[in-house]
Amino acid sequence: MGLLIPGFDYRRVPVADGVSLNVAVAGSGSPLVLLHGFPQTHLMWRHVAADLAADHTVICPDLRGYGASDKPAAGTDTGTDATADAEGAAYAKRTMAADIVALARALGHDRFALAGHDRGALVAFRAGLDHPAAITHLACLDVLPTLDMWDVMRGTTAAVGFHLFLMAQPPGLPERMIAACPDDFFGHFLDLWAGDPGAIPAEVRTAYLDACRAAVPSIVADYRASAGVDVDHDRADRDAGRRLTMPVTVLQQDWGAALGYDAAAVWRAWADDLEHRTVGYGHFMAEEAPADIAEHLRELLAR
Template sequence: MFGDFERFDIDVRSAAGEARIHGVRGGSGPPVLLLHGFPQTHAMWHRIAPELARDHTVVATDLRGYADSSRPASGDDHAGYSFRAMAADQVAVMAELGCDRFAVVGHDRGARVTHRLALDHPDAVDRLAVLDILPTAHVYSHVDRRLATAYYHWFFFIQPFDLPERLIAGDPIRYLHSLLGGWGSGLAAHAPEALAEYERCFGDPDTRHAMLEDYRAGASIDLEHDAADERVGAPLLVLWGGASVVGTGSADPLAVWRERAARPGLVRGGAIDGAGHFLVEERHDLTLAALRGFLAEG
């Protein structure tokens, strides 16, 4: 799916322990890191990455625990799957590839890693884009019936091991399809070759467990980290699907993100019309255009 992109596996070490991160790299020019979300892999960027590689060195990785990256131990506090740990992985990968400063684009859980990466490693982040999310702490502090219904999985996945794992194991691929076909998107938004990758990875019980640990960390140690009330200093692009949960809610995504920015004037963005949560695959043309314009400003 990525043409002549080079595949790699890089061993990284941080305070969160060791991990092996799988990814692809292609193109030349200013570096940009692409981070996927749940329940996907770096394959979600297969339409956008080759286009960005015309002007950029593009790196797309699998987050720790996902797809072909390793699945380190989580720990009793789930710190092994915190956004802080995942962000440290990505900084180490980019340094190994010779990129000490770069742009970051993240979708869903990858966007939450992007947010934490910009807070923990401000010297490494030239600019960042977050796709179809509101900040984790904001989501948990503004839960109502509508949001709890749409994001029920946030509360299902954080239940103690191994109840969610056992229930999902009953029919994992059908459950995966319900996720990929939800949140304002349809299953047909995903190309067959990308869908096959998601199915391959979600079919692995160890990978599913690691994904749930990501959510367990999001409801515990990640909120502790967010309590520091740090602000993003780099230019920030916020995109969301017009038909997604974010796009149809009562909150103004730009206003919410400007509250988390050291310089609110550097926050811009808008809705991608005709797209739900999976805007990168549903409307890759509009998403690509928005990203290209933003990255060109660097």
């Protein structure tokens, strides 16, 4: 299985037809699910999870398509094709969010707090909108909602998100290009986005690269869904006035200064009870400043 979070029990939990998630669980008390980002696995939460397990039941899954979780075939997941089955897209955030609600219920929790980083934050955001009765508190780390992300990614500054545009292309070319040099591709982001490279030690970096190398088609499918069906779902919710009704904490780098927008205002358009904080860490903040992130999450859970 590779690297594990010390002190956590590991199991495989079925969450949908033919899909089981690899999940690490420890602690007792009110449940908190932690969702990882790209290009990582549940290991990114190793420090924060160990801290929070002192007073919470902490649940750390690999998302579908990542790590040791199942990687179903993508099928049609663009959402923009008239023939696409948007609701059934294998890597729509709606589908991935349903996985997490099913996971928590399988572990005995009908209501739980949810925190996500990067891709995991998009899944958490969707879970908050689709399953408000299940999510007691929500934290999103260093991300914008999908619809807003595409709105601000324009002009020359959009070059920082070249991977978003690459993996949005139709099936075939992106997968072949990335599979030709996966360690270079995924390692680029581990290097570029780290404020403190030492926060990801060599053995963890190797684990991330090994996991990504084995998951190129599903990772691309996850990103491709965010250029189609996920946008459709966000836009429908915005048009309907749906909002996040639970307490929400957002921690972000100062993206607005670089891309020319007000990140807090973007999030206020979605959340009724919002605590938005600009932080000075790199993108991999749960690994770079785990004590701070754990404290932010404890403050959220106290609201």
